[in-house]
Amino acid sequence: MYKNFSIVPNIMFGRGSFNQLADVILPHRVNPDSFFVFVIDDVFSGKELEGRLPVQGKDLLLHVNVDDEPKTSYIDALVQKILDYDEVKPDGIVGIGGGSTLDIAKAISLMLNNPGSSADYQGWDLIQNPSVYHVAVPTLAGTGAEISRTAILTGPVKKLGINSDYTLFHQILLDPELLAGISKEQWFYTGMDCFIHDVESLEGTYINEFSKSYGEKSLDLCRQVFLDDHPEKDDKLMMASYFGGMSIAYSQVGACHALSYGLSYVLGIHHGIGCCIAFDYLDEFYQQGVKEFRQMMEKHDISLPRNLTANLDDKAMDLMVTTALNLEPLWENCLGSDWRTLMTRERTLELYKKM
Numbered sequence: 001m002y003k004n005f006s007i008v009p010n011i012m013f014g015r016g017s018f019n020q021l022a023d024v025i026l027p028h029r030v031n032p033d034s035f036f037v038f039v040i041d042d043v044f045s046g047k048e049l050e051g052r053l054p055v056q057g058k059d060l061l062l063h064v065n066v067d068d069e070p071k072t073s074y075i076d077a078l079v080q081k082i083l084d085y086d087e088v089k090p091d092g093i094v095g096i097g098g099g100s101t102l103d104i105a106k107a108i109s110l111m112l113n114n115p116g117s118s119a120d121y122q123g124w125d126l127i128q129n130p131s132v133y134h135v136a137v138p139t140l141a142g143t144g145a146e147i148s149r150t151a152i153l154t155g156p157v158k159k160l161g162i163n164s165d166y167t168l169f170h171q172i173l174l175d176p177e178l179l180a181g182i183s184k185e186q187w188f189y190t191g192m193d194c195f196i197h198d199v200e201s202l203e204g205t206y207i208n209e210f211s212k213s214y215g216e217k218s219l220d221l222c223r224q225v226f227l228d229d230h231p232e233k234d235d236k237l238m239m240a241s242y243f244g245g246m247s248i249a250y251s252q253v254g255a256c257h258a259l260s261y262g263l264s265y266v267l268g269i270h271h272g273i274g275c276c277i278a279f280d281y282l283d284e285f286y287q288q289g290v291k292e293f294r295q296m297m298e299k300h301d302i303s304l305p306r307n308l309t310a311n312l313d314d315k316a317m318d319l320m321v322t323t324a325l326n327l328e329p330l331w332e333n334c335l336g337s338d339w340r341t342l343m344t345r346e347r348t349l350e351l352y353k354k355m
Contacts, residue, residue: 038055044096281351
């Protein structure tokens with residue numbers, strides 16, 4: 001069966017486009033007794049960007065912390081905070097920040113219209129009711145969270161996204177000016193998430209011309225940004241993130257992302273740097289991609305943390321392996337339908353031991 005997937009219906013791109021956010025959401029302020037929730041990374045608390053938000057009336061400014069990757073318990077608490085704020089549900093949610101903040105905004109918009117805990121919906125197509133209207137304003141580029149049908153969450157027993165067509169944003173606003181001022185390391189790790197998306201998609205068994213078309217363009221843009229240091233690198237990286245997200249919409253990521261989930265779940269390592277740590281040991285899977293990745297690290301003077309798993313006990317290592325191998329579609333895309341015989345627990349453990 002072919003997937004009949006949805007995509008984000010409305011996209012605005014361009015420097016200064018953030019200034020039109022008020023006009024974008026105005027038609028969706030449909031209930032005079034309702035409000036909008038602006039979900040913003042607390043790194044912007046008291047900063048210029050926060051002051052530019054089109055907050056009015058009863059609108060709620062909801063600061064979120066992403067020092068740790070989003071947990072289902074955190075999503076549930078934020079949803080309850082919104083429900084306690086007013087007896088009327090919000091007209092819409094606007095997420096402003098990097099991939100984790102956007103995932104939080106997606107998850108909140110879903111859980112306002114679906115009962116129970118967000119942990120109940122970790123998996124594929126478990127959401128029953130459409131989300132509240134929600135908008136993405138990325139301030140980092142690379143994760144593809146703005147175009148993805150997944151809200152990646154760490155739950156009580158697993159790290160797994162809420163994967164649903166209802167997860168998709170209704171609107172994304174891509175303003176390259178918002179990438180200014182981020183640290184070199186954050187810029188690199190987030191951008192490498194996109195580069196690795198592309199490599200895993202293009203070299204996967206799920207590849208098709210749809211995914212290939214987007215993935216090749218995204219990969220080309222990543223090379224311009226990280227190897228050629230193109231003067232319009234922010235504009236190009238923002239589009240690379242979009243195209244990279246579209247590439248995996250009809251294919252899948254692979255071994256690196258599966259292994260990074262294990263690092264994140266057990267050690268709390270953020271997704272972007274977790275992908276970089278894992279990818280550096282995957283020559284046997286993605287030889288050319290890893291070679292280019294190391295060239296990019298050298299060009300931008302990036303040093304990865306080492307020996308992260310050296311002092312972990314057997315129980316923690318076993319949990320890491322289980323977390324990675326539970327992501328079956330990722331391994332099938334990487335190694336094919338016979339992946340279980342190729343990617344044994346022992347082989348996975350040896351990779352983690354190198355990290």
